[in-house]
Amino acid sequence: MTKEFKYIIFHKPYGVLSQFTQESPQHITLKDYIDVPDVYPVGRLDWDSEGLMLLTNNGPLQHRLSNPRFGHQRTYWVQVERIPDPEAINKLCTGVEIQNYRTRPAQIRLFLEEPTVSERNPPIRVRKNIPTAWLEMTLTEGKNRQVRRMTAALGFPTLRLIRISIAHLQLKGLQPGEWRNLTQSEIKDLEKSRI
Template sequence: MTNDHKYIIFHKPYGVLSQFTQESPKHSTLKDYIQVPDVYPVGRLDWDSEGLLLLTNDGPLQHRLSNPRFGHKRTYWVQVEHIPDAEAINKLCTGVEIQDYRTRPAEVRLLFEEPTVSERHPPIRFRKNIPTAWLEMTLTEGKNRQVRRMTAAVGFPTLRLIRVSIAHLQLNGLQLGEWREITPADIKILKKSLSAKYILS
């Protein structure tokens, strides 16, 4: 890892835009949490999504992670309305039609215990007569609002969306609104993984 490259991960809260510039007073931005100059988010998390966001000034790495050709894994914990059945989960795994696109195969499983997550502010809407469930979804692509559109397509709207990992990088106890530098060893593993995908593609 060269001295002029910076790599950090951030635990993005709900309601924060994945950018440093303020467009409206309605949402916070990364500037409210991260005082590291010249780093930029790799990909994005929508303002109403939470979890792991990677930031760097390493242009080639940004390109590799943003290029669909490399298909690195992103894992999400997704709270949905109602309890998905086996048919719905199988559809999510094999691919669903969203707009004019069919999603790639994904790894999806129902979590039988609610994961340990930070409180959200504001909390999700609660309806006493409608149960909720958590899914773990691992995708190798990142279309706009893809997870939400996928669960809606099989009849289980997303209430809360948290990204818990990008490739092998994980939050690992990073608290909501906090960031930390990524270790040189982790960067080496990430680059090696992406290089292998490049050679195989």
């Protein structure tokens, strides 16, 4: 009997661990939102990050998406303290030194207007005398807390981080805490892609 693969995308809210196992009673996990058996997250988002997660029971695909060797694109909307100048944007694009490692080149865009995002609970801390800005950052690697470390290294601490896409998969249409099965065309694109 051939195993039927399952593919789910989930909009992970702030404060949720990217796992099904609860480490302590106060932790909120994926099991509080997703009641589909035998699916596992591909990669992770830190508990204080939000956005798109892919879950599947397709082991080879999970390996390919998690392995840094295959370098697929992940795009984030990142709210930072202060407004990055062109020099800072260029450094983020060309690579930043973090923990004895130089990040790969990335695509960075400074939003001219704040993007439309859902409210976060709890809201970010706001300092009246420090402006904030939103960046769109597309990376092809996923080091631990990489986006936060990149912006902090240049003096622009991350206040909020939302992953909006993994390769061709988009977060559009999902509110925090919602999930859906991938469409047949999304599954075909996922299986035939080299990500």
